[in-house]
Amino acid sequence: MQIDVARILGLVTRSVTNFEKDGKPASAVTLTRLYDTSVDDLWDAVTSKERIPRWFAAVEGDLQLGGRYQVKGNAGGTITACTPPTHFAATWEFGGAISWIDVKLAAERQQARLTLEHTAIIEDHWNQFGPGAVGIGWDLALAGLERYVATGASVDHETAEAWMRSPEGKDFMTTSGEHWRAAHVASGVDPDEAKQRSDRTIAFYRGEMPPDIAHPGTGS
Known part of the structure; x- marks a missing residue:
């Protein structure tokens, strides 16, 4: 499994926004990029229980408005908005924490643009x-989605896990983390603080932190 790390990560535009949600300080990470397919096909790829495992992970539950879902080995939650084929939103519940995802699709010339926003208190x-706590994970997911859309080939999860431990996989984690550090600084955070946080997250995703450290992607 080989990918052009710089090219794949360079296709994504990232931002971090700080605001208040329900009277508490919150932050949203946003990723947006184009895919070489139609909005209808991309919608089906990101909402179909049959197709999601081909690029992400197996998902169970009721994938419609108000339904509960569970991603295997990852988050679960409730679908809070659904307007096919352009928008859905859901809670993202993992490790006792709750955050929120919002996904929008739009046609752009002969391509489809996906914008994903993940908000956490x-x-x-x-x-x-x-922000790299969830940002690196979403970069991985969007890279998997590109490969699936481009080739139609389903991800082999054992191969993908081995790749994540490879030098190329670790380079992906590092480069993604650096992109998120830059977005964090652009949001107004002190550069030294942003670097300390991104260094911790990169080390975790690269497998270089003690196993008893909580997973960065809990979303809280």
Whole structure:
């Protein structure tokens, strides 16, 4: 499994926004990029219980408005908005924490643009790991989606896990983390603080932190 790390990550535009949600400080990470397919096909790829495992992970539950879902080995939650084929939103519940995802699709010339926003309340976990905690994971997911859309080939999860431990996989984690550090700084965060948080997150994703450290992607 080989990918052009710089090219894949360079196709994504990232931003971090700080605001208040329900009277509490919050932050949203946003990723947007184009795919060489139609909006209808991309919608089906990201919402179909049959197709999601081909690029992401197996998902169970009721994938319609108000339904509960569970991604295997990852988050679960409730679908809070659904307007096919352009928008859905859901809670993202993992490790006892709750955050929120919002996905929009739009046609752009002969391509489809996907915009994903992941919002979390700023708590100790965020202050430790920063936006890369969820950002690196979403970069991985969007890269998997591109490969699937381009080739139609389903991801082999054992191969993907081995790749993540490879030098190329670790380079992906590092480069993604650096992109998220830059977005964090652009949001107004002190550069030294942003670097400390991104260094922790990169080390975790590269497998270079103690196993008892909480997973950065809990979303809190």
